[in-house]
Amino acid sequence: MPRAQPSRSTPVAVWTERELLNGEKVDALVVILRSKGCSWSNRSGCLMCGYNNDCDPSVTPEDLARQFEHAMDKHEGQPYLKIYTSGSFFDPEEVDFESRDSILESAGGKVEHILVESRPEFVSKETLDAALNSVKSLEVAIGLETADDAVRGKCINKGFSFAGYAGAVKVLNDNGIMVRTYLLLKPPFLTERKAIADVQESIEKVSEMTQTISVNPVNVQRGTAVEGLWKRGLYRPPWLWSLVEVLKKTTEARLVSAPSGGGTRRGAHNCRKCDRSILNALRDFNLNADGAVFDDINCDCRDEWLDTLELEPLAGTSGDLARLMRP
Ligand code: SF4
Ligand SMILES: [Zn+2]
Structure with missing residues (x-):
């Protein structure tokens, strides 16, 4: 219908x-x-x-x-x-x-x-x-996605440069307006390991320019190029373990994350068994900024995530290893 x-x-x-x-x-x-x-x-x-x-x-x-x-x-x-x-x-x-x-x-x-x-x-x-x-009080959020111009251009097609972002941030700061910066966790064509490093480096680069950094893991949206890759097994949304890893970073700016579609096949997910506990801990983290909320979360799938970090570069792919290796 x-x-x-x-x-x-x-x-x-x-x-x-x-x-x-x-x-x-x-x-x-x-x-x-x-x-x-x-x-x-x-x-x-x-x-x-x-x-x-x-x-x-x-x-x-x-x-x-x-x-x-x-x-x-x-x-x-x-x-x-x-x-x-x-x-x-x-x-x-x-x-x-x-x-x-x-x-x-x-x-x-x-x-x-x-x-x-x-x-x-x-x-x-x-x-x-x-x-x-x-x-009275205004905050403007900008989807910088990554501080790396090459990644933003080739893997996201964002259509603006870091210099463009920095210029806007200056105007906002000069006018007493708060800045929130969105960083994208795992654009297509990056391995899981490279995606983690990309966000970590981006946090370092922008943490003194913005009051808040929101890390947004990719969720696979309808009708997008990413969806096309995902359907062919050439893309897997990030692991929640990768998100936890980047949120451990100490930074001047406030760090938050509210993954859309978290815990689903199209959103950041682990093995399903531990997804809910990580997402609940995230809600707590967003308000209290205490990375210790993740300390007690353990699951067998963490080893699979660690293997993925090692294997993807060796296999020369940023695709969904589990799906690509399925007979
Ligand atoms: S295409 Fe989407 S993500 Fe890109 S600038 Fe427009 S609304 Fe933002
Ligand atoms: Zn798990």
Whole structure:
């Protein structure tokens, strides 16, 4: 049966989660608006990104206003608001200026802190001035994915450089705006070992430029190049052990991770038996920043993960070893 078309006037999702605000644990309202879609995705797109599945090019400013109204019906005093658009909130092709300003104006009076996401090229003094007129405290998340330009270009097709990210971070810092940086764990074509090293090196490089680093393990999204590789056994989402390994890193910035699809075949996973305990420990880690939460988690599959780290380079593949070796 064909799937029902999602309504243009209702948001993709709205929920409440726990977050840290000025060192205190608070409730955060998370809103995913259905936008026209990321303009980079429309032109070319990142290899792992299927966010356009949640977008609709025919969304109008009136639809956006209605979606936001629906979302704010769920606002029950949460001081923290995260507004996601499956792209860049500051991209005028995705969210027109008027909608952007009226959303921020309407939200600014109700919450203490707002987080939005943007590619670096849309971060400018003018855009931020308009936002800061309405919002007390603003945070902008940028999907840098990796500090390595070659990996970002060849394995992700991100379409901007580290210099572009650094320029945006400077504008944000100069305007007193907090920066959250997303790093991608295990882009395609990297072995598990190389993927761990890539995130560790990236954390080192950005930890003094950003207040928060969110490590996002790849989850295999519908209709993406990564999904094509995964279906042929040429890609395996990262092990949760790899995520634990990178989160052990000591860093200036706050380190967090909330793996989408964690514990499923398409998301970061181990053997299924230990996935839930690691994901639960992660929730704790995100609020308390104590790596000791992972210390007591043990499972036989850790040896298989260690073998994978050794074997992939010897086998000369970054594919899914277990599937490739199956008779
Ligand atoms: S990851 Fe971000 S920048 Fe890349 S295509 Fe998706 S929404 Fe656009
Ligand atoms: Zn296990």
